[in-house]
Amino acid sequence: MAEILLCSQPMHADILENQCGISTEDIFGLNLNHTTPTLTPFKPYLLGQNPSTHDQCILGTLGSPSTALSLIELSQTIGADNLHAVAEIHSKLHEAKIHLDPVELSKGMVERTAGVIERHVENLQEAAVEYQKRLLELQQAKKADTRARALARQKAKIAFDKMQQHFRKEVKLVNGRKKVTPLNNFKRATNIATSSRNVAKLEVANQVEASKLAKLAKGAKVVGNVITVLDFGERVNKISTSYKEGGKWEREMFVESSSFATSAIIGEGVAEVGLLLLMATPVGWVGLIVGGVVIAGTAAAAAYGSNELIHENAGSTYDEIMKWIGG
Amino acid sequence: MTFFQISMMAIIASVVVVGLLFVVFGEYTVRRLRKNPEVKDVLGFEYVSGRDIINVGMALSLPRKLMRKARQSKLSFMFADADILYQYTSRVDRWLARIFTYLFFLTSFGTLFIVILHNFKLI
Numbered sequence: 001m002a003e004i005l006l007c008s009q010p011m012h013a014d015i016l017e018n019q020c021g022i023s024t025e026d027i028f029g030l031n032l033n034h035t036t037p038t039l040t041p042f043k044p045y046l047l048g049q050n051p052s053t054h055d056q057c058i059l060g061t062l063g064s065p066s067t068a069l070s071l072i073e074l075s076q077t078i079g080a081d082n083l084h085a086v087a088e089i090h091s092k093l094h095e096a097k098i099h100l101d102p103v104e105l106s107k108g109m110v111e112r113t114a115g116v117i118e119r120h121v122e123n124l125q126e127a128a129v130e131y132q133k134r135l136l137e138l139q140q141a142k143k144a145d146t147r148a149r150a151l152a153r154q155k156a157k158i159a160f161d162k163m164q165q166h167f168r169k170e171v172k173l174v175n176g177r178k179k180v181t182p183l184n185n186f187k188r189a190t191n192i193a194t195s196s197r198n199v200a201k202l203e204v205a206n207q208v209e210a211s212k213l214a215k216l217a218k219g220a221k222v223v224g225n226v227i228t229v230l231d232f233g234e235r236v237n238k239i240s241t242s243y244k245e246g247g248k249w250e251r252e253m254f255v256e257s258s259s260f261a262t263s264a265i266i267g268e269g270v271a272e273v274g275l276l277l278l279m280a281t282p283v284g285w286v287g288l289i290v291g292g293v294v295i296a297g298t299a300a301a302a303a304y305g306s307n308e309l310i311h312e313n314a315g316s317t318y319d320e321i322m323k324w325i326g327g
Numbered sequence: 328m329t330f331f332q333i334s335m336m337a338i339i340a341s342v343v344v345v346g347l348l349f350v351v352f353g354e355y356t357v358r359r360l361r362k363n364p365e366v367k368d369v370l371g372f373e374y375v376s377g378r379d380i381i382n383v384g385m386a387l388s389l390p391r392k393l394m395r396k397a398r399q400s401k402l403s404f405m406f407a408d409a410d411i412l413y414q415y416t417s418r419v420d421r422w423l424a425r426i427f428t429y430l431f432f433l434t435s436f437g438t439l440f441i442v443i444l445h446n447f448k449l450i
Contacts, residue, residue, distance in 0.1 A: 269435025
């Protein structure tokens with residue numbers, strides 16, 4: 001168990017000692033040395049008496065300033081304890097290739113038939129799809145009279161609440177499964193919680209958790225109370241990881257950018273043709289919603305399929321082109 | 328090189344070309360239309376940013392009869408209004424729109440075709 005301390009402002013160790021009761025002796029930097037009197041913002045520090053190399057590993061995973069910035073924002077918005085749960089859900093949804101993004105969530109349609117998703121995640125997803133539908137209805141109702149508009153707004157609100165409920169349930173479930181006492185030093189934790197909004201403390205049990213957190217921090221952006229997860233960010237991340245590891249980053253960039261562009265073009269193309277077909281059929285409201293979901297699902301399936309294809313084969317195509325250029 | 332390798336190269340090449348055309352058409356034609364108060368409200372619902380570029384492309388390149396029908400349907404808010412757009416675009420704009428839109432759909436469905444063939448182990 002490693003306790004990580006993050007701050008968003010330069011902070012003098014004395015202030016920390018006075019306000020939170022953390023002595024300077026207990027704060028360690030990245031190389032397990034004692035820190036300078038002032039803590040640098042957006043840099044993770046380790047708390048404790050005798051940190052192990054294992055703790056150092058965890059610290060390293062969360063080391064980049066952008067990760068730290070994002071983690072501070074996230075932990076202030078949703079609370080440090082919930083952060084783990086959200087990271088867990090994010091990684092689970094990510095494994096099932098679903099992103100917490102309303103547009104992307106319709107992809108869940110495709111995955112569900114494959115039966116790869118656990119039941120409760122499925123509920124969350126269904127709720128999100130429902131919310132999305134209501135929003136579309138609301139968009140339509142803009143042209144209608146005030147009563148219809150109010151009704152649509154009400155429905156969207158209900159769907160939103162339901163989605164939130166499922167999300168909260170999911171968070172609770174993940175939190176409950178962990179046998180981690182949320183705060184193993186009660187006094188210190190309450191001090192941190194009450195004294196400052198510039199300091200965040202995280203407890204990380206192992207390397208797996210740390211990498212999940214780092215992944216969430218890279219993909220998530222805090223917008224008010226909403227988290228948006230960007231698929232594109234992760235692709236860029238892959239390229240830069242390859243670059244840092246001295247791999248063939250140009251090759252990686254070729255693979256990622258071509259598969260991203262292709263799947264975007266395919267998905268959009270299928271969606272447009274679907275819309276044209278849908279508009280040509282005389283259906284009522286229910287038909288439109290069902291049709292819309294089918295289009296979104298088909299488009300997502302097409303985009304998903306092409307992403308797989310290009311992702312798997314773009315690398316060898318790149319090699320082929322390079323061979324060709326090289327003679 | 329096998330047929331599959333050639334088609335992979337063709338897909339990636341056409342994706343690059345479509346991407347370039349998307350930017351060129353968006354900057355040259357659609358950006359001007361977005362600023363024009365007469366047309367900026369008839370560019371169609373933009374559920375992902377940049378979709379208005381595709382809407383305008385479709386309105387200027389698909390048969391006008393079809394686009395008129397689209398504007399009369401329940402989903403009219405999704406499509407751009409071709410009749411108004413024709414008044415505010417030049418011949419160059421329309422040809423750019425046609426090249427872009429047809430290449431866009433060709434790439435999209437061509438790749439889909441390859442994906443299907445590949446998934447059924449035909450190539």
